[in-house]
Amino acid sequence: xxxxxxxxxxxxxxxxxxxxxxxxxxxxxxxxxxxxxxxxxxxxxxxxxxxxxxxxxxxxxxxxxxxxxxxxxxxxxxxxxxxxxxxxxxxxxxxxxxxxxxxxxxxxxxxxxxxxxxxxxxxxxxxxxxxxxxxxxxxxxxxxxxxxxxxxxxxxxxxxxxxxxxxxxxxxxxxxxxxxxxxxxxxxxxxxxxxxxxxxxxxxxxxxxxxxxxxxxxxxxxxxxxxxxxxxxxxxxxxxxxxxxxxxxxxxxxxxxxxxxxxxxxxxxxxxxxxxxxxxxxxxxxxxxxxxxxxxxxxxxxx
Ligand SMILES: [Zn+2]
Numbered sequence: 001x002x003x004x005x006x007x008x009x010x011x012x013x014x015x016x017x018x019x020x021x022x023x024x025x026x027x028x029x030x031x032x033x034x035x036x037x038x039x040x041x042x043x044x045x046x047x048x049x050x051x052x053x054x055x056x057x058x059x060x061x062x063x064x065x066x067x068x069x070x071x072x073x074x075x076x077x078x079x080x081x082x083x084x085x086x087x088x089x090x091x092x093x094x095x096x097x098x099x100x101x102x103x104x105x106x107x108x109x110x111x112x113x114x115x116x117x118x119x120x121x122x123x124x125x126x127x128x129x130x131x132x133x134x135x136x137x138x139x140x141x142x143x144x145x146x147x148x149x150x151x152x153x154x155x156x157x158x159x160x161x162x163x164x165x166x167x168x169x170x171x172x173x174x175x176x177x178x179x180x181x182x183x184x185x186x187x188x189x190x191x192x193x194x195x196x197x198x199x200x201x202x203x204x205x206x207x208x209x210x211x212x213x214x215x216x217x218x219x220x221x222x223x224x225x226x227x228x229x230x231x232x233x234x235x236x237x238x239x240x241x242x243x244x245x246x247x248x249x250x251x252x253x254x255x256x257x258x259x260x261x262x263x264x265x266x267x268x269x270x271x272x273x274x275x276x277x278x279x280x281x282x283x284x285x286x287x288x289x290x291x292x293x294x295x296x297x298x299x300x301x302x303x
Pocket of ligand 1: 173
């Protein structure tokens, strides 16, 4: 999904990316990258550990290696003098920040150092783990800055409101927009409508559901209890900018024409999914725009 070869293999971009990524994750960056003995770059970061009574600083030495182009894993030969480097920086643990995978040999070597008490702990951020973070909400600016092509493919969600709004299946609770970039089209939004002769149709409820069993359950429920038919839209479809607009306009037009009336509950659910999908459809705000929003303190009353 994410192609790390977008990041130039020469230069120091991978190290800068590691620094910004780990900062976003909540680490404190102690030192900008320093050239290590092996020609690679090491970074020092700290995190606060909470004990029963005290807070402790845990310092990690981060080794950055970018082998995405050759696709080879990072081996023991690539990570020389780990113990000396960790000691030299007064660090507690070691992090390998790699665009590929660590070799099993390197993994065993670090395990050994840990068992022998030479280092307190170690972790790997490999390509897959980094990707898992990047596709989540909150990393879109990092993705846009360092991996613009992947950004276009993934269409990450943006934080438009002060917290992420999920769209949960009303039956099983699964977040239907969490993995929208996989385009697996497994979520739908449905209007349950009652048709009245010579009068406007009434949308009595709007529900979100997984395709299949969850949807069938509601379809049956509304038909058996209210003789209401359900009209559905693919959530992945209405996440496409032009269909998103069509969906909003369509709803407005129906109401304006008087062909349809919504119950309060149904209208609220329609607004809720419109807000949630804006996290996918809209573009990221610029810093200037964010400042403007703050200046106007105009968090409008959307709901
Ligand atoms: Zn479901």
